[in-house]
Amino acid sequence: MQLHRRGPRRCAIGAQDEKSTAGHHTGIVIRSTGGQCLVQMDGETWRCKVRGRLKKGPRESQTIAVVGDRVRFQALDASSEPPSGVIEEVLPRENKISRLAARRSGGQVEQVLMANLDQVVAVQSLREPAPQKSFVDRLMVAAERFGVSGILVLNKVDLVPAGPEMEAEEKIWNYFRDLGYTVIWASAETEQGCEDFHDLLTDRISLLIGASGVGKSTLLNVIQPGLRLRVNEVTEKTGLGKHTTTRTELFPLRDGGFIADSPGIRGFDPWDMDPLQVREYFPDFQEPGLECHYRTCLHRDEPRCGVKAAVVRGLIPTRRHGAYLALLSDLEERKAQVGYRSSGKL
Ligand SMILES: Nc1nc2c(ncn2[C@@H]2O[C@H](COP(=O)(O)OP(=O)(O)OP(=O)(O)O)[C@@H](O)[C@H]2O)c(=O)[nH]1
Ligand SMILES: [Mg+2]
Ligand SMILES: [Zn+2]
Numbered sequence: 212m213q214l215h216r217r218g219p220r221r222c223a224i225g226a227q228d229e230k231s232t233a234g235h236h237t238g239i240v241i242r243s244t245g246g247q248c249l250v251q252m253d254g255e256t257w258r259c260k261v262r263g264r265l266k267k268g269p270r271e272s273q274t275i276a277v278v279g280d281r282v283r284f285q286a287l288d289a290s291s292e293p294p295s296g297v298i299e300e301v302l303p304r305e306n307k308i309s310r311l312a313a314r315r316s317g318g319q320v321e322q323v324l325m326a327n328l329d330q331v332v333a334v335q336s337l338r339e340p341a342p343q344k345s346f347v348d349r350l351m352v353a354a355e356r357f358g359v360s361g362i363l364v365l366n367k368v369d370l371v372p373a374g375p376e377m378e379a380e381e382k383i384w385n386y387f388r389d390l391g392y393t394v395i396w397a398s399a400e401t402e403q404g405c406e407d408f409h410d411l412l413t414d415r416i417s418l419l420i421g422a423s424g425v426g427k428s429t430l431l432n433v434i435q436p437g438l439r440l441r442v443n444e445v446t447e448k449t450g451l452g453k454h455t456t457t458r459t460e461l462f463p464l465r466d467g468g469f470i471a472d473s474p475g476i477r478g479f480d481p482w483d484m485d486p487l488q489v490r491e492y493f494p495d496f497q498e499p500g501l502e503c504h505y506r507t508c509l510h511r512d513e514p515r516c517g518v519k520a521a522v523v524r525g526l527i528p529t530r531r532h533g534a535y536l537a538l539l540s541d542l543e544e545r546k547a548q549v550g551y552r553s554s555g556k557l
Pocket of ligand 1: 366367368369370397398399400401421422423424425426427428429430441442443444445452453454455456457473474475476
């Protein structure tokens with residue numbers, strides 16, 4: 212595999228971040244539930260509460276400290292098992308991946324899935340369950356928007372017979388490779404592609420994301436058997452996963468780097484994205500877009516549109532343009548709704 216195509220390493224975690232002065236420490240959140248976090252420092256895991264005052268004031272986000280956040284904490288009991296502390300401060304984020312979550316009480320709220328990451332890995336299975344429509348397009352848009360490298364892993368290739376069926380899959384997904392995203396064809400069953408997957412994660416901080424049952428945890432168990440993550444078969448009747456992984460958790464990798472496994476998600480609505488900007492996050496629209504008659508063209512109903520012409524000529528797949536249009540109208544609808552607040556902050 213061409214490792215030089217990997218994105219730059221943006222976020223450093225390690226010794227240089229883990230400072231301790233007079234009872235104050237700096238570590239990285241590896242798990243976050245409610246007001247409690249597990250924080251890793253010098254290879255040791257601390258159980259930390261979030262200081263009450265951090266919870267006060269207006270907040271756009273559901274959680275104060277998320278997986279990947281660097282936090283400053285004070286030791287409460289360093290000799291307990293595990294040692295305990297209180298988080299005093301969440302350090303400024305280098306980046307994040309956020310989506311829109313529905314509030315039970317109505318309205319919309321930001322859900323930060325992870326902070327301070329180098330790459331987001333969209334995992335799809337080719338069969339059982341079948342790929343989610345537009346999921347990869349949306350995740351790559353979010354990667355562009357939040358300044359993170361986007362990677363695509365197509366798992367369960369063992370379930371697709373060689374020949375026309377496989378060729379059809381290659382045609383769909385290698386389009387993303389041609390756009391510059393790294394694409395890995397994998398099978399946790401036969402271990403095809405798993406070495407490439409391992410190399411891609413080494414020395415990077417990554418988030419795995421995809422529907423339930425696509426094999427995220429199984430793939431991680433293959434590249435690092437010591438993790439022993441829980442996995443579960445896909446329900447025969449519905450062909451869907453069983454939501455086996457229930458929370459995002461960050462694990463150190465044996466050969467360097469960190470990987471976050473996450474619970475299966477159904478869809479992905481990127482947070483904080485202006486409908487007028489979304490076209491900028493489709494790299495394949497840039498060149499044909501120069502031919503649009505109107506500079507403000509949204510490549511939808513406008514006459515003399517270069518992007519639509521490229522679709523007609525077969526240069527941009529109809530599926531891809533459809534994913535763009537669906538995202539555009541979702542974002543417009545959201546903007547029109549009350550209760551949506553875009554912070555623009557990290
Ligand atoms: N045939 C085949 N089955 C696989 C492969 N990878 C995973 N599976 C199976 O798919 C099922 C789901 O795998 P999980 O690893 O639990 O899926 P997950 O994405 O972690 O699911 P959630 O934790 O629910 O989000 C398990 O029965 C795995 O054995 C593969 O490459 N080929
Ligand atoms: Mg899982
Ligand atoms: Zn246009």
